[in-house]
Amino acid sequence: MKTLTVMYRPSRTYTSDSLIVNKLYSRRDLRELFAINDATINTGVFRPKGTNSVWLFVTEEKAADKIQYKDKLEGDILKWQGQLSGRTDKLIMSHATEHIELLVFYRHSKREYPSAAFRYLGRFEYESHQAGKPTSFLLVVNKE
Template identity: 55%
Template sequence: MSDQYTSSQLTRGEVYTRKQLKALFSIKDATLNNGIFRPKGTPSIWLFVTQTKTADRTQYEDKLEGDILTMQGQTLGRTDDLIISHQRRGDELVLFYRAHKSQYPGYGFEYIGTFRYVSHAGAQPTGFTLQKIGEDPITRVLETLSDDLQGEHYFDVADIEDERKKVLRAIVQRRGQHPFRRSLLKAYKGSCCITGCKIEEILEAAHIYPYKGEKSNAVANGLLLRADLHTLFDLKHLSVDPKTYQVHLSAKLIGTEYQVYEGNKLLLPEQAENMPSRSSLASHFSEFIAQHTGLSVSTPVK
């Protein structure tokens, strides 16, 4: 097994039996037969949902309607936190679904896609509401912000660039910042400082204060962020309070899958010299506030 999302090896709409999944992912754990299963060594949580159960099974109330799944967790609640906190840990929720046990050959399940936690209520069992999400986090972010970005063709050099076009071009180019990124990967031990995600391929080096030459590539002027969060940070739909290191989101992201990070504190480096610069964060945070309130704010930092 690996630290890659298992969804990258699955095809939406394809039917998989547990035996096929066992062979595909080299699974030896017998708990694969449970309704909620985490393949060892992966950031994935598999949900096996049968809407209409046979009489000998616990009659959990589970139903998929469009992009919304309502389901009940295990009776004792031992796996509830896997679902509730999956985004904070950088885990994905993978749904395998069938209307009834014999719907597909070999008692298989259709792979529906990845889902996100929305809410929960009650206990023993806990009732969950989950929502289907897209496969590409960058695409989801840009779709969320489509009203802001509509009509901005940032590769058209004949146009006069505004600040957002520069930001979007930087998103495309920034993977070339190898030394800066390597330093941040080391300082943050290969984990996104907001989600804890450890998938190196989607971790990026984010400048807190915009790049102004090599001196800008100091570790203290950077955050190691998952690609979609880097985009949100650059577009100032996400910022960090310089006094508390708490994450704050724009109103547009409240009610989305990102809301789980609102108010969370950054996962900080162990070495004092690698701590994010409070003055750089103050500059970004004041621009974030001004962009979303229309107020010009000076954030004093001690």
């Protein structure tokens, strides 16, 4: 008799369903809203466990003690540099084929909004990249 092995896969969700475009969210707000305990939410690229979402936290003017990535929002286009290690580059490039949404949280400077919050800009799509250390990406607003 054959035994059928079924692997359990947790249901995946899109966190954008619970967010409001142009609303301000601090990292603390997001921790509470999504019950996140993972300290990597404090990095620029974060993937909430059990979701099909990747969050990009973008601060255009970085503090002097931070890596000076060249990130710039120009209308519906985000020119964004990935992590120096390149660890998340493939995830950004293949997000559409992997059915993963890229969500952008943006602020001009850390002090722009109360509680160091970011403005949630919505879903973005990978357009192109230029290899380097770090990789430079061109992301565009998803208008769907």
